[in-house]
Amino acid sequence: MEQKRYGHFDDLHREYVITDPQTPWPWINYLGNEDFFSLISNTAGGYSFYKDAKFRRITRYRYNNVPMDNGGRYFYLKDGDTVWNPGWKPCKTPLDFYECRHGMSYTRITGRKNGVEASVLFFVPLKKWAEVQKLTLTNQSNEVKQLKLFSFEEWCLWNAATDMENFQRNFSTGEVEIEDSTIYHKTEYRERRNHYAFYHVNTPIQGFDTDRETFIGLYNEFADPQVVMEGKPRNSHAHGWSPIASHYIEITLKPGETKDLVFLLGYVENEQDQKFAAPQVINKEKAHALIAELDTTEKVDKAFAELCDYWDKLLNIYQVKTANDKLDRMVNIWNQYQCMVTFNFSRSASFFESGIGRGMGFRDSNQDLVGFVHQIPSRARQRIIDIASTQFPDGGCYHQYQPLTKRGNNDIGGGFNDDPCWLIFGTIAYIKETGDFSILDEMVPFDNQPGSEVTLFEHLKISMDHVIKNLGPHMLPLIGRADWNDCLNLNCFSWDPNESFQTTENVSEGTKAESLMIAGLFVVTGEDYVALCQKLGKTAEAERMQQAVDAMIEAVKKHGWDGEWYLRAYDFYGRKIGSNECEEGKIFIESQGWCTMAEIGADDGMVAKSLDSCKKYLECEHGMVLNNPAFTKYIYEYGEISSYPEGYKENAGIFCHNNPWVIIGECIAGRGNDAWSHYAKILPSYVEEKYQTLHKVEPYVNCQMVAGKDAFRPGEGKNSWLTGTAAWMWYTVSEFILGIKPDYDGIRIDPCLPETASDYTVSRKFREADYDITIHPNGSQKGVKQIVLDGQAIDGTVIPYSKGHHVVEVTM
Ligand code: BGC
Numbered sequence: 001m002e003q004k005r006y007g008h009f010d011d012l013h014r015e016y017v018i019t020d021p022q023t024p025w026p027w028i029n030y031l032g033n034e035d036f037f038s039l040i041s042n043t044a045g046g047y048s049f050y051k052d053a054k055f056r057r058i059t060r061y062r063y064n065n066v067p068m069d070n071g072g073r074y075f076y077l078k079d080g081d082t083v084w085n086p087g088w089k090p091c092k093t094p095l096d097f098y099e100c101r102h103g104m105s106y107t108r109i110t111g112r113k114n115g116v117e118a119s120v121l122f123f124v125p126l127k128k129w130a131e132v133q134k135l136t137l138t139n140q141s142n143e144v145k146q147l148k149l150f151s152f153e154e155w156c157l158w159n160a161a162t163d164m165e166n167f168q169r170n171f172s173t174g175e176v177e178i179e180d181s182t183i184y185h186k187t188e189y190r191e192r193r194n195h196y197a198f199y200h201v202n203t204p205i206q207g208f209d210t211d212r213e214t215f216i217g218l219y220n221e222f223a224d225p226q227v228v229m230e231g232k233p234r235n236s237h238a239h240g241w242s243p244i245a246s247h248y249i250e251i252t253l254k255p256g257e258t259k260d261l262v263f264l265l266g267y268v269e270n271e272q273d274q275k276f277a278a279p280q281v282i283n284k285e286k287a288h289a290l291i292a293e294l295d296t297t298e299k300v301d302k303a304f305a306e307l308c309d310y311w312d313k314l315l316n317i318y319q320v321k322t323a324n325d326k327l328d329r330m331v332n333i334w335n336q337y338q339c340m341v342t343f344n345f346s347r348s349a350s351f352f353e354s355g356i357g358r359g360m361g362f363r364d365s366n367q368d369l370v371g372f373v374h375q376i377p378s379r380a381r382q383r384i385i386d387i388a389s390t391q392f393p394d395g396g397c398y399h400q401y402q403p404l405t406k407r408g409n410n411d412i413g414g415g416f417n418d419d420p421c422w423l424i425f426g427t428i429a430y431i432k433e434t435g436d437f438s439i440l441d442e443m444v445p446f447d448n449q450p451g452s453e454v455t456l457f458e459h460l461k462i463s464m465d466h467v468i469k470n471l472g473p474h475m476l477p478l479i480g481r482a483d484w485n486d487c488l489n490l491n492c493f494s495w496d497p498n499e500s501f502q503t504t505e506n507v508s509e510g511t512k513a514e515s516l517m518i519a520g521l522f523v524v525t526g527e528d529y530v531a532l533c534q535k536l537g538k539t540a541e542a543e544r545m546q547q548a549v550d551a552m553i554e555a556v557k558k559h560g561w562d563g564e565w566y567l568r569a570y571d572f573y574g575r576k577i578g579s580n581e582c583e584e585g586k587i588f589i590e591s592q593g594w595c596t597m598a599e600i601g602a603d604d605g606m607v608a609k610s611l612d613s614c615k616k617y618l619e620c621e622h623g624m625v626l627n628n629p630a631f632t633k634y635i636y637e638y639g640e641i642s643s644y645p646e647g648y649k650e651n652a653g654i655f656c657h658n659n660p661w662v663i664i665g666e667c668i669a670g671r672g673n674d675a676w677s678h679y680a681k682i683l684p685s686y687v688e689e690k691y692q693t694l695h696k697v698e699p700y701v702n703c704q705m706v707a708g709k710d711a712f713r714p715g716e717g718k719n720s721w722l723t724g725t726a727a728w729m730w731y732t733v734s735e736f737i738l739g740i741k742p743d744y745d746g747i748r749i750d751p752c753l754p755e756t757a758s759d760y761t762v763s764r765k766f767r768e769a770d771y772d773i774t775i776h777p778n779g780s781q782k783g784v785k786q787i788v789l790d791g792q793a794i795d796g797t798v799i800p801y802s803k804g805h806h807v808v809e810v811t812m
Helices: 167-173 212-216 226-230 285-293 297-315 325-345 362-372 377-388 419-434 437-441 456-468 516-535 539-559 589-597 606-618 639-643 656-668 672-681 684-690 725-737
Strands: 007-010 015-018 028-031 036-041 046-050 057-059 074-079 082-084 097-103 106-113 116-123 130-139 145-158 176-179 182-185 195-201 207-211 243-253 258-269 276-278 318-321 703-706 717-720 740-743 746-749 760-766 769-776 786-789 792-794 798-800 804-811
Touching: 028 097, 028 106, 028 325, 036 130, 057 258, 074 116, 082 106, 116 297, 130 145, 130 243, 130 297, 145 195, 145 258, 176 207, 182 243, 182 285, 195 243, 195 285, 207 212, 212 226, 212 243, 243 258, 258 285, 258 297, 297 325, 318 325, 325 362, 325 377, 325 684, 325 725, 362 377, 362 419, 362 725, 377 419, 377 437, 377 456, 419 437, 419 456, 419 516, 419 740, 437 456, 456 516, 456 539, 516 539, 516 589, 589 606, 589 656, 606 656, 656 672, 656 703, 656 725, 672 725, 725 740, 740 760, 746 769
Parallel strands: 769 804
Antiparallel strands: 007 015, 015 097, 028 036, 036 046, 046 057, 057 145, 074 082, 074 145, 097 106, 106 116, 116 130, 130 258, 145 243, 176 182, 182 195, 195 258, 207 243, 318 760, 703 717, 740 746, 746 798, 760 769, 786 792, 786 804
């Protein structure tokens, strides 16, 4: 396959620059940092929502559309008989120039046609519930241009799920109000909703449309809306059907002249007793106030500068300078950026996640927070409390919760037996970053029930106990519904295609299904928990848990080793999974990752053998596959994993999330060359250089899955953006490869590098200190010989924390 290039990195501006609108798949970006969010593709497709992509969808989007990615915020420019869009779509009029720059929480799309340039900057200002669209029009020709401009947004009727199905109601509820240059969307405001949205432009308009069929025409499309084609708005007022918002503006531009227009898509909430200004008329005070804050180019430019400054500060917390641009740009820019995005959205809203099905995942969000905690620890703190509040008194927990209500999601329920361990993982990462032990004293409820509060520490304790109380016949953890691999459904047994593997009632009576992945995870988090207890002076608890950890290690050595690698699991009947004895699926990656991280049996050579087996059986050109050989038929006792065709998803796809587990295992074992070669295979900047067409999805972020060696098209990526891969890639490179590890009392320095690595510098802000750390690897893969802190050699590998600026020299 010819590997065409569609764009390139611009590191100076921290942007990815797309130069051809016809990317192999929509290449998107995220706008917004806290409450108001938007997804935007390189042709301006996408949608906006407030906090929750299911319950507060502001604009409509149709997934899996024909063509893909139709619908978004569109500007139609009519210049004589030519109608075009700055982002090429939806008219697809060939442009003289096209460029899309995806940056840190903003996107700038520029198109040029017949001497007119239209450049739109899209962003959500900090702390504002609005998306700004600053359109700059420039006449680059020698003649006067008379342009007709039509904006376009389509309202969603708030609940993204019912919006797509309940048409017998929906077609009668739509309501709008129009006031000067602002179009208000107020569907259902008359009844229980206390919120509305608006679309405003900071200039007088010469017309508008708010009824979709009037604007587009029943037999036309986004590409040729009848109003635009006729060059005349109809001033339609939507009653029911599908409300939209379109402004019509006539613009005259002299040669060389430039004009800015600021469009604002905003969201407002009102108190119950302040909803209306008059009967049936919404109270617009807050909308007016929001508009007043962003109604000039100067105000918008200032808000944009604040956003850029915000990202400068966030990214400056950890910056590396190595001899390798491809590494630096991922560490310094894109990996950290993706971590913020996954922290914000968990697995809810992307171009692969509809925003309807999944809220925040218990295990997912705990992992995401490890990639984010250094950026804004206070938000990570709140997240930990929110997550822990969905736990049950026995230590089990809801698998997901809804971001708007923060309530556990009953549709999916609980019973995923790895979930509790992740709370320990997330909380300890938070404490190590911040030194804030007080979080452990926070009173946190069970299942959000007032009156049920216990300390967060107690939640951690019952999390550990949940594993210990659920051991199987080999004294290994029972898997429950599933462990990290949602698709290894060992207690499910489904022959009915209408059942979901995730929610089908499990057979729990008499199950022997145990997980080696949870065993390894338990040892890793257990050892961290023990160290925490010691730190807190809880000696008895530390001893109690150390015994449990030791017992687990013994159980793994005895019942979890297959000769060349760790087993993956035991099935319902107690038969081995991931063993050489199996016909297919002889080896799985998850248990290799977690048991090598836990160093189980390292002295007996198990770790080295397991890592070698990963290289031998799992590694391919594009990364390590999840299992090998792939399953070629559906296995009723295994569930969803065997439902996928070979090489995809959990059936021998390269599930990027788990590659870093093995890489960390390599790092702990000191095998820097191997760690690096695994890492570089799934590092987007390396893929970007080689495989833009094949890879298909955005080359600036990791995707959840790359098709494995057994797939029809190995190397093809899917499910970009929202994946635990982001946090794990970050954790791996920042702490294990580059070796800068936050710890309770300071920063531990312990790099693991390829022999070829040259000197590098990391500047790291840590609590109230700044460290400039230079590492001299001297051809060594692992092992710190000496650390000099502010001119003084120190003992050991932990730089003790103290406020202020410090210079550190590390010799390996
Ligand atoms: C889910 C994770 C899960 C992984 C592996 C992801 O889609 O979000 O929770 O661990 O798949 O099945």
